[in-house]
Amino acid sequence: MLATPLDVRLLEKGMSIGEALAAFNAAHEEAGGVVSFLGKVRPDGDVRALELTHYEPLTLPGMEELAANARTRFDLDGALVWHRIGVMNPGEAIVLVATAARHRRNAFEAADHLMDHLKSAAWFWKRERRDDGWHWIEPRDADRADLARWNSPRT
Amino acid sequence: MSVTLLFLGPLRDLAGEQEREVASPLDWAGLIEQVGPKIAAQLEDDRVNIACKGKVLADKRALIAEDGDEVALLPPVSGG
Numbered sequence: 001m002l003a004t005p006l007d008v009r010l011l012e013k014g015m016s017i018g019e020a021l022a023a024f025n026a027a028h029e030e031a032g033g034v035v036s037f038l039g040k041v042r043p044d045g046d047v048r049a050l051e052l053t054h055y056e057p058l059t060l061p062g063m064e065e066l067a068a069n070a071r072t073r074f075d076l077d078g079a080l081v082w083h084r085i086g087v088m089n090p091g092e093a094i095v096l097v098a099t100a101a102r103h104r105r106n107a108f109e110a111a112d113h114l115m116d117h118l119k120s121a122a123w124f125w126k127r128e129r130r131d132d133g134w135h136w137i138e139p140r141d142a143d144r145a146d147l148a149r150w151n152s153p154r155t
Numbered sequence: 156m157s158v159t160l161l162f163l164g165p166l167r168d169l170a171g172e173q174e175r176e177v178a179s180p181l182d183w184a185g186l187i188e189q190v191g192p193k194i195a196a197q198l199e200d201d202r203v204n205i206a207c208k209g210k211v212l213a214d215k216r217a218l219i220a221e222d223g224d225e226v227a228l229l230p231p232v233s234g235g
Binding site for chain 1: 161163164165168202206209210211225227229230231232233234
């Protein structure tokens with residue numbers, strides 16, 4: 001069962017994408033459009049695994065706030081925001097975002113907005129295991145730029 | 156009478172431990188003294204945040220942690 005209008009979760013194990021999207025669709029019968037984004041661990045050179053750590057008191061409440069903001073800003077019927085924590089292998093799902101709205105533009109933009117904010121404004125720390133051991137992933141300028149575009153006038 | 160210090164993300168490696176009990180009360184000056192020069196240098200970076208009792212401090216230098224409080228040291232979140 002999904003919570004409505006917002007279903008926000010941290011998951012320690014893999015997610016069933018098809019079931020989640022079917023449930024989200026069923027929970028928002030009135031929506032004119034549903035958009036979804038699935039983020040996966042990139043198979044990248046010698047990367048063997050990706051580990052995401054979080055901080056319990058901040059991470060989930062922060063994600064809930066992002067979802068609530070997106071709902072207001074884009075007049076959503078609802079949103080699903082699921083994020084993995086723990087160790088993942090290349091090709092595995094890290095994040096699933098789905099948005100439902102009366103009109104498609106809002107659903108597209110809200111999914112984009114949510115992803116940019118999850119990437120650079122949510123409390124996650126990532127490290128990847130390569131052949132020579134674990135490496136922390138630094139903040140990237142590109143992510144900050146992605147976030148900034150939502151603050152310029154009317155985007 | 157103690158405060159729990161929590162080292163998140165890369166700070167955990169730098170600290171060599173995930174958490175540590177230190178004497179309470181704990182303020183900014185006390186924290187800097189407790190964590191050693193390497194972590195202290197990180198804490199001076201504006202992009203590193205501090206949470207006390209599960210809330211991010213607007214001004215980390217105004218930290219006042221009492222007995223039983225958890226103080227989390229939060230490096231910048233990863234992109235990618």
